Amino acid sequence: MIARIQVPATAKRGEVISIRVAIQHPMETGFRFDVNGRAVPKNVINSLIVRYNDAEIFRAEMGSGVAANPSLQFFTLARDSGELVFQWVDDAGQRGEERVQLAVTGP
Amino acid sequence: MPNRRNFLAWCAGVWGMSAGLARAQADPLAALVRDLTGGARLSAGRVSIDTPRLADNGHSVPLKVSVDNPMTAANHVRSITLLSPRNPRPLIAKFVLGPHAGRAEVSTRVRLNGSQIVLAIAELSDGSFWSGSAEVEVTESACLDAG
Numbered sequence: 422m423i424a425r426i427q428v429p430a431t432a433k434r435g436e437v438i439s440i441r442v443a444i445q446h447p448m449e450t451g452f453r454f455d456v457n458g459r460a461v462p463k464n465v466i467n468s469l470i471v472r473y474n475d476a477e478i479f480r481a482e483m484g485s486g487v488a489a490n491p492s493l494q495f496f497t498l499a500r501d502s503g504e505l506v507f508q509w510v511d512d513a514g515q516r517g518e519e520r521v522q523l524a525v526t527g528p
Numbered sequence: 529m530p531n532r533r534n535f536l537a538w539c540a541g542v543w544g545m546s547a548g549l550a551r552a553q554a555d556p557l558a559a560l561v562r563d564l565t566g567g568a569r570l571s572a573g574r575v576s577i578d579t580p581r582l583a584d585n586g587h588s589v590p591l592k593v594s595v596d597n598p599m600t601a602a603n604h605v606r607s608i609t610l611l612s613p614r615n616p617r618p619l620i621a622k623f624v625l626g627p628h629a630g631r632a633e634v635s636t637r638v639r640l641n642g643s644q645i646v647l648a649i650a651e652l653s654d655g656s657f658w659s660g661s662a663e664v665e666v667t668e669s670a671c672l673d674a675g
Contacts, residue, residue, distance in 0.1 A: 437630035450639070452616060452671060478628050481636075485614055486620030488588040488637035495623070498599075498630035 422446055422517040426507060431528055432499035434527040440479075442469065442507060444517065450485040464512045473523075474503040481485040499525045546589040556613050557647060563656045564609060564649060575608070575650045575660030577608040586670035595650045595658070599625075606651045614644040616671065624675035627653075639670035 427441040444466060451463025455459060471479040478497045507519045561570060595605045604627040610620040623634045628665040632650070640646070643665045650658045 480624035494635040
């Protein structure tokens with residue numbers, strides 16, 4: 422699963438930063454049929470967890486109502502320099518992980 | 529023995545049932561909302577959904593939900609849930625936030641099965657629930673190829 426994650430490289434301490442995540446995934450609803458008429462089983466990314474220096478800052482529990490190639494934008498408070506870890510899993514059990522470094526400046 | 533009293537009682541019963549049915553049809557999300565809030569009061573306000581009034585394609589409708597509430601340790605938004613009254617699975621997504629989010633706002637893209645009023649419910653740290661909604665007109669439904 423290819424993912425694109427946008428986090429500013431640097432931020433001032435106390436600044437609210439925007440985080441964008443886009444993951445390549447069909448988000449199969451389970452209501453679709455393939456060319457042979459067989460039902461395509463439901464397979465969506467059901468959970469995405471984001472941790473910032475090991476503390477959970479965002480979690481998305483998704484269903485088939487989220488569009489294919491799910492994209493999310495949310496915010497977090499820049500506290501300390503460190504690592505953001507993005508982990509997700511789909512109904513088929515396939516997992517994905519991305520790590521991004523964030524440098525926080527200022528007092 | 530059939531008499532007028534029995535007949536009237538029967539009529540009242542039928543009327544009650546049909547009223548109940550009508551209510552269930554009018555709000556398909558009622559049971560889900562009750563599960564979500566655990567029976568707590570759901571107040572309207574504070575939550576706003578920003579989405580195009582007219583969506584050409586129901587497969588991917590941009591949607592931004594924000595809650596007018598500070599994000600401090602003492603008073604913050606715990607979660608935001610998106611619900612669709614017309615999708616085969618009404619629960620679109622649940623976003624779990626916390627005081628460290630800085631801003632109670634999430635944007636994503638959703639699938640919508642036809643024109644409807646999308647509902648968002650926010651749970652605050654004090655245990656109160658707030659809701660907001662947006663009407664979206666969908667030209668091409670997301671479920672055309674289903675069935």
